[in-house]
Amino acid sequence: MASEKDPLTTEQVTRCGDDFKTHYRTNLFKIKTDPLDFHLVLEFERIYTDLVLLRNEQGTMKKIPLDYKELLKTKVNGELPKRLMVEGEGGAGKTTFCTKIAWDWTNGADDFQEFVWVLVIPLRDIERNQTVGDIAKTYLSDSNPVQPHQIDEHILANPSKVFIILDGLDEYDGDLVKQGNDIAKIIRSDKFKECRVLVTTRPWKADQIKSNANFMKTYAFIAVAGFDKRHISIYINKYFADDSSASRDLVKLIVDNDVIQENMAPFPIYIAMLCVLWRDSDSKKREIIRRLKTFSQLFKEILISLKDHYVSKQVTDLDIETDTHYTQLDFCFSQIGKIALYGIINRQLVYEKVDFSSCEESMETCCKVGVLSHETRLVRRQDRHIKSTNLVKANVFFPHKLFQEYFAGMYLASLFESGHKQYEEAMNDVIKRAEEFRYLLYFTASQKKSVATDVTSRLIKMGHLYRHILVDVTFEAYDGDAAKVVGQHLFAEEKSLKIDDGMSAHTVSGYLFIMEKLTMETLIVSRRSCGPTVSRDLADVICSSTALTALELSGTAFHADFYDTLESEVKTPKVWRILTET
Structure with a gap:
């Protein structure tokens, strides 16, 4: 019998x-088609829809399409990089992308058969x-005697x-440059230097990696851009496999509303939320969905739907009990929001019951x-001597980090009036890390006018480097007075x-919203x-x-509605200089 000291x-x-x-088949290969129903899952292959991948072109800021099958074959400076950094906005599909790789390896796809092991490690859980050996050991069956140090070796x-x-x-949570633990060493390439390692992250963290010269030498950078237009339709058709009418109507809504199509639908989590809302809505509520423009508005409608569904199951006397239940839910959300806020600030995404x-x-x-959801896990055998009376560990978590950020934003906004000193302390911390807390700022500013004014004022003071975040937050706040002040500052x-084509769809929507409230002399639309x-906007x-006197168009394609609107509304020409270039 082999000794634990022997190589495997x-x-x-x-x-x-x-x-x-x-382990992957049991725990990873299920996709929640409803982000808020932890029991509604489908097999990965049934609902998975291809994501758009982009890679940085060497020596430029340009991103070019990358075929999934070329992921491990793309060379940098003539060599296959040992480290890959995959960045994507919240909800863009980074975790699903990791699951896809594990699925292909598990099911014998040629692209990953050079590996005897593929180890998917969620960093939120470590x-x-x-x-790595400690984590991989938890994936093994109880009867497998292999020890963590043998896996590492x-x-x-x-x-x-x-x-x-x-x-x-x-x-x-941690300083990658200074920390001496295994994960930090692997990310720095101080450990397992010859091993292929892929790391996923939101863009703000990827920017930190890119600003470090040593990391830049080691990593190739790839972006997950979510769904393209064709795959948006494919996903919706898969979701509504048994309801072609609902599928057809939702696809049409998205095609007709390019703000939703470009801002929300490319992100798997948002398209899943839209599908859930569409599925559970009558004709009146579907009209509300058609008018959605911002992420914050979508989250608000999701919570309204959840509250309505919960209260409808609790009440027996609508006149007496309904308001009480809604008030109780708001109180519960506030208490959970407090924990969510300080979790986001301290990068805590998984909780134990004792935290509540x-x-x-x-x-x-x-x-x-x-x-929220519970998840019960067995305590690692090597740790049971520490917690001898607790063989199981109950974790509590939000469906997605974005939901935690939304609840945190609701709570932070509530402090503006109910606990302003706490608001100041938290906001001072958040605003200094605006890139990291971009979504928290979106959701906070969207709650009420006074908070929108405060958050945008703080971002104005941050200076030009935060211009796009300021515009995005203003759009999410969707407050005309705040937009006017921001516009007067920007211009x-x-x-x-x-x-131009370097500006995100969300930021374009933000500028258009701001432009409705201010005077602009020259507008340039390019590529x-x-x-x-x-x-139409x-x-x-x-x-x-x-005030607009000059309009410059270059390489731009408009929908017919653009010309129809101009023809029907312009009685006397105001723009005296129009430059066009095809």
Whole structure:
């Protein structure tokens, strides 16, 4: 019998690989088609829809399409990079992308058969000082005697045969440069240097990596851009496989509303939320969905739907009990929001039940509503001597980091009036890390006018570097008075705006919203294809502006509605200089 000190035998390596595949089949290969219903899952293959991948072109800022099958074949400076950084906005599909790789390896796809092990490690779940071996050990069956140090030693001895995937660097709390634990060393390439490692993160964390010269030498950078237009339709058709009418109507809504199509629908989590709302809505509520423009509005409608559903199951006397239940839910959301806020600030995304000891009843209610969930796990055998009376560990978490950020935003906004000192302390911390807390700022500013004014004022003081965040937050706040103040600041000196293909769809929507409230002399639109909604909005701005005197169009395609709107609304030409270039 092999000793625990001996290297792993071929049979042990194979058995570990089989255990990893079993773990993935049980725990990873289910997709929640409803982000808020933890029991509604489908097999990965049934609902998975291809994501758009982009890679940085060497020596430029340009991103070019990358075929999934070329992921591990793309060379940088003539060599295959050992480290890959995959960045994507919240909800863009980074975790799903990791699951896809594990699925393909488990099911024998040629692209990953060079590896005997593929190890997918969610960074939000790791405990301080855990090694890769410690984490991989938890994936093994109880009857597998292989020890963590043997797993680590096997990776070290056979680096080309193991592919490590670290999912969620932005959810990892720690200084990568200074920390001495295993995960930090691997990310720095101080450990497992010859092993292929893929790391996913939100853009703000990727920017930190890119600003470090040593990291830049090591990593190739890839972006997950969510769904393209064709795959949006494919996903919706898969979701509504048994309801072709609902599928057809939702696809049409998205095609007709390019603000939703470009801002929300490319993100798997938002398209899933839209599908859930569409499925559960009558004709009146579907009209509300058609008018959605911002992420914050979508989250608000999701919570309204959840609250309505929960209350409808609780009440017996509508006149007496309904208001009471809604008030109780708001109280529960506030208590959970407090925990969510300080979790976001301190990068805590997974909780134990003890973290909710001050509001246990609210936690249980939120689990019933669907905005929190329990997960029970066995305590690692090597740790059971520490917690001898607790063989299981109950974790509590939000459906997605974005939901935690939304609840945190609701609570932070509430402090503006109910606890202003706490608001100041928290906001001072948040605003200094605006890139990291971009979504928290979106959701906070969207709650009420006074908060929108405060948040945008703080961002104005941050200076020019935060211009796009300021515009995005203003759009999410969707407050006309705040937009006017922001516009007056942005265009106090230079009264011109250039919209080109380097600007995100969300930011374009933000500028169009701001432009409705201010005077603009020159508008430049370059290298963009504008759908019906943006085309109409642009035409409305041109028609309503009393100051616009120059319009420059270059390589831009508009929907027919752009020209129809101009023709119907412009009685006397106001723009005296129009430059066009095809």
